[in-house]
Amino acid sequence: xxxxxxxxxxxxxxxxxxxxxxxxxxxxxxxxxxxxxxxxxxxxxxxxxxxxxxxxxxxxxxxxxxxxxxxxxxxxxxxxxxxxxxxxxxxxxxxxxxxxxxxxxxxxxxxxxxxxxxxxxxxxxxxxxxxxxxxxxxxxxxxxxxxxxxxxxxxxxxxxxxxxxxxxxxxxxxxxxxxxxxxxxxxxxxxxxxxxxxxxxxxxxxxxxxxxxxxxxxxxxxxxxxxxxxxxxxxxxxxxxxxxxxxxxxxxxxxxxxxxxxxxxxxxxxxxxxxxxxxxxxxxxxxxxxxxxxxxxxxxxxxxxxxxxxxxxxxxxxxxxxxxxxxxxxxxxxxxxxxxxxxxxxxxxxxxxxxxxxxxxxxxxxxxxxxxxxxxxxxxxxxxxxxxxxxxxxxxxxxxxxxxxxxxxxxxxxxxxxxxxxxxxxxxxxxxxxxxxxxxxxxxxxxxxxxxxxxxxxxxxxxxxxxxxxxxxxxxxxxxxxxxxxxxxxxxxxxxxxxxxxxxxxxxxxxxxxxxxxxxxxxxxxxxxxxxxxxx
Amino acid sequence: xxxxxxxxxxxxxxxxxxxxxxxxxxxxxxxxxxxxxxxxxxxxxxxxxxxxxxxxxxxxxxx
Ligand code: HEM
Numbered sequence: 259x260x261x262x263x264x265x266x267x268x269x270x271x272x273x274x275x276x277x278x279x280x281x282x283x284x285x286x287x288x289x290x291x292x293x294x295x296x297x298x299x300x301x302x303x304x305x306x307x308x309x310x311x312x313x314x315x316x317x318x319x320x321x322x323x324x325x326x327x328x329x330x331x332x333x334x335x336x337x338x339x340x341x342x343x344x345x346x347x348x349x350x351x352x353x354x355x356x357x358x359x360x361x362x363x364x365x366x367x368x369x370x371x372x373x374x375x376x377x378x379x380x381x382x383x384x385x386x387x388x389x390x391x392x393x394x395x396x397x398x399x400x401x402x403x404x405x406x407x408x409x410x411x412x413x414x415x416x417x418x419x420x421x422x423x424x425x426x427x428x429x430x431x432x433x434x435x436x437x438x439x440x441x442x443x444x445x446x447x448x449x450x451x452x453x454x455x456x457x458x459x460x461x462x463x464x465x466x467x468x469x470x471x472x473x474x475x476x477x478x479x480x481x482x483x484x485x486x487x488x489x490x491x492x493x494x495x496x497x498x499x500x501x502x503x504x505x506x507x508x509x510x511x512x513x514x515x516x517x518x519x520x521x522x523x524x525x526x527x528x529x530x531x532x533x534x535x536x537x538x539x540x541x542x543x544x545x546x547x548x549x550x551x552x553x554x555x556x557x558x559x560x561x562x563x564x565x566x567x568x569x570x571x572x573x574x575x576x577x578x579x580x581x582x583x584x585x586x587x588x589x590x591x592x593x594x595x596x597x598x599x600x601x602x603x604x605x606x607x608x609x610x611x612x613x614x615x616x617x618x619x620x621x622x623x624x625x626x627x628x629x630x631x632x633x634x635x636x637x638x639x640x641x642x643x644x645x646x647x648x649x650x651x652x653x654x655x656x657x658x659x660x661x662x663x664x665x666x667x668x669x670x671x672x673x674x675x676x677x678x679x680x681x682x683x684x685x686x687x688x689x690x691x692x693x694x695x696x697x698x699x700x701x702x703x704x705x706x707x708x709x710x711x712x713x714x715x716x717x718x719x720x721x722x723x724x725x726x727x728x729x730x731x732x733x734x735x736x737x738x739x740x741x742x743x744x745x746x747x748x749x750x751x752x753x754x755x756x757x758x759x760x761x762x763x764x765x766x767x768x769x770x771x772x773x774x775x776x777x778x779x780x781x782x783x784x785x786x787x788x789x790x791x792x793x794x
Numbered sequence: 795x796x797x798x799x800x801x802x803x804x805x806x807x808x809x810x811x812x813x814x815x816x817x818x819x820x821x822x823x824x825x826x827x828x829x830x831x832x833x834x835x836x837x838x839x840x841x842x843x844x845x846x847x848x849x850x851x852x853x854x855x856x857x
Contacts, residue, residue: 293832297839305844434821443824450828454835469857479857480843487842491835502824684842686849686856 261630262345262737269743270342270735273750275717277335279710280754284328284761286709289403289450290457291321292396294488296389298481303389313477314392315380316773317461322377323764325399327757329370334750336362342743346724346734353419353430354409357437361405369398403453404446411442413725414716415510421617421728423598423610428728444506445716448499451492452712455672456705458489462679463702464769466695469688474772483683490676497669501562507719508563508571511726513651514719515563516574517658522547525559526570534559534571542655547575574652581622581651585644587613588620592632618728622647625732650730653721661714668708675701 295314302310336358339347347354372395379388412418418436419428436442462485468478507515515521520542525534535554542549563571572580591613597606610617620632626646628634635643679698682688688695720726724734818826 293836294839297836298843300836301840301843304840305847307847310843438821438825440824443822447824447828447831451831454832475857480846482857483842483846484839488835488839491831491838495831495835680842683857684845686853688857 261625261732262735263740264732265740266738266743267732267735269740269747270738271731273342273743273747274335274338276747277331277338277750277754278713278717280750280758281328281331281335282709282713283706283758284324284331285403286449286453286456286706287324287460288321288328288399289453290455290492291317291324291460292392292399292457293454294457294461294485295321296392296396297484297488299389299392301484303385309476309480312773313481316477317481318377320460320464320765320768322373323761323768325373327761331754331757342736342738343724343734344736346729348427349729349734350412350416350419350428350725353412353416353428353436356430356433357405357409357412361402361409365398365401365405369395369402372398400450400453403450407445407449408437408439408442410716411439411445412436413723414445414720415439415441415506416725416728417441421614423595423607426595426599428725440506441510444499444503448496448503449709449712451495451499452705452709454492455489455496456709458485458492458676459672459698459705460702461485462489462676463698463700466688466698467769468772470692470695470699477773479683479688482679482688486676486680486683489672490680493669493672493676497673500666500669504563505565511720512572513574513577513653514658516572516577517653517655517719518662518715519559519563519571520549520552520655520659521559521571521573522549522575523573524570524576525573527573530568531560531564531570532567533557536562537659540659542659544655574655578648578652581619581648582644584616584619585623585647586640587616588618589623589632589635589640590620591617592620592624596633618723618725618730619647619651621730621733622650622722625650650722653719658715658719661711661718665708665711665715668704668711671701672705672708 295318298310298314298317301307302314339354339358372391375383375391376388376395379391383391416428417439418432418434419430421427422429430436461481465478465482465485468474469482504515504518507518520537520540521534522542525531528534533556535552535556536558537549537552537554539551539553540549541551560567560569560571591610594606594609594613595617597603598610623635623643624630624632626643628639675697678691678694679688682691682694722730722732724731814829815826818829
């Protein structure tokens with residue numbers, strides 16, 4: 259099979275990265291805001307105080323703007339798998355399609371239905387009924403994320419499927435393994451809670467803006483308090499869960515964790531794994547396989563990554579060398595597979611089975627084989643081909659290293675910000691700290707930035723694979739013409755930029771406008787509290 | 795009668811929660827942690843609001 263034009267592959271990657279990153283500008287706010295709305299409405303239902311209903315409705319309006327535009331940006335991505343990644347869809351469609359279909363048919367419909375009830379059901383549903391709807395909306399939006407992350411977890415650490423040499427694709431064999439894969443689980447909690455952080459900072463930041471301007475004080479102070487508490491626990495959780503994700507990467511994606519940490523040499527290269535430094539700063543040089551200007555904290559790397567003091571964490575240079583024998587076995591596997599495809603020869607099948615676990619590595623050699631034909635690899639040229647292919651087994655280190663560090667630094671910044679915010683809110687001293695309030699306003703976009711860098715860490719760090727260890731990215735694309743790719747890329751960029759402009763315009767407009775007085779003409783009678791006597 | 799229904803209803807929720815804890819705790823510890831953690835985060839945020847109201851019943855009005 260001839261290889262796809264590398265420029266088309268690069269453009270397909272760029273297009274997917276662009277649409278995914280655009281889409282993810284909207285997703286985290288939805289994930290977090292829904293549960294924050296549920297918390298506000300819970301207080302309304304329990305205490306019966308109108309202010310909490312006003313809060314739920316006001317923040318709900320901002321949430322709705324984000325949701326509507328976010329959905330529009332997400333729809334295209336599911337189609338992109340078919341249009342731009344047809345080889346990928348053929349190879350893993352049997353497995354990958356399942357969580358995507360569940361997302362579309364179950365979670366998304368659940369979310370959309372309940373969102374409708376949430377916005378239009380205030381006067382039609384009982385208070386507990388409406389509260390249940392709000393919780394179901396929150397659950398639905400997070401379940402949507404769950405299925406996408408199950409699919410992505412499969413790309414990071416393929417579980418629940420095996421390769422079928424007769425159909426030449428991976429086939430599903432265990433739904434439970436797919437859904438309960440550690441990668442899917444850890445990714446879901448980290449991403450969902452990252453959304454909680456985003457939602458909390460959004461509400462806290464806009465509330466801080468009102469407090470600074472002495473507008474809507476009742477609503478702003480309560481919203482600030484709730485968001486600060488919501489945010490402090492969420493930000494602590496996102497850091498802890500991030501550590502767990504890192505450890506999982508160490509267990510299943512050694513090249514990714516080594517790139518994240520800029521680890522070229524083994525951690526025990528200087529005699530003791532325990533003393534290996536964790537790098538705060540470095541300028542990784544991919545070509546020379548070294549770092550410049552390293553600033554590190556010794557004795558931290560090993561316990562941080564391996565949760566031990568004497569485990570050697572393999573560096574990128576030895577991981578590259580370890581890939582050599584796997585590439586050699588992969589070549590054998592693919593040649594045997596081709597032979598089996600021709601005449602169903604049992605011996606060829608046996609050879610393939612013996613080398614199957616390294617099949618993906620064989621694909622990496624195809625790029626460098628004469629005429630891109632693995633059959634033309636001979637003992638004479640094999641060494642040079644493998645040496646070239648080895649270099650492709652590690653991801654882009656500077657990108658992975660720095661995107662991880664930005665995400666992580668922001669994570670610790672959020673813990674500090676929410677801690678101060680919660681502290682002064684609990685002491686009712688927020689107005690004495692205008693600088694803190696201003697910082698909250700300016701920090702509103704930062705969690706979204708952290709999420710974007712999180713995705714760059716996860717996906718750039720997974721390269722060269724689209725499915726780790728099985729299918730290289732350059733084999734996964736569709737064979738489009740260059741013109742088509744450039745045209746569609748520009749189209750997407752323009753369309754999505756328009757969506758963002760619309761979102762920003764509407765958000766600024768409605769946030770500046772603030773909560774509108776409800777039922778000004780006929781004030782609603784204060785409803786009876788469910789469990790307590792209102793003190794108003 | 796209403797109280798009995800509430801009691802039975804909450805009993806069912808408790809039984810389901812225990813079942814979920816046993817099953818999810820074994821197969822999906824992270825999912826389980828997410829459920830427990832999310833409920834906790836929502837409740838603590840809610841408690842913060844109730845506390846705000848209590849503080850401001852006789853407070854100075856400072857926020
Ligand atoms: C100390 C703090 C943090 C650590 C140690 C950490 C760790 C990680 C790691 C290792 C990954 C890559 C996962 C993979 O291999 O697939 C990741 C991804 C990600 N992170 Fe973080 N993270 C931290 C903070 C944050 C914060 C503050 C946010 C956002 C508010 C965030 C959002 C994300 C997102 C959206 C992803 C991509 C999805 C995923 O892979 O789960 N992270 N994080």
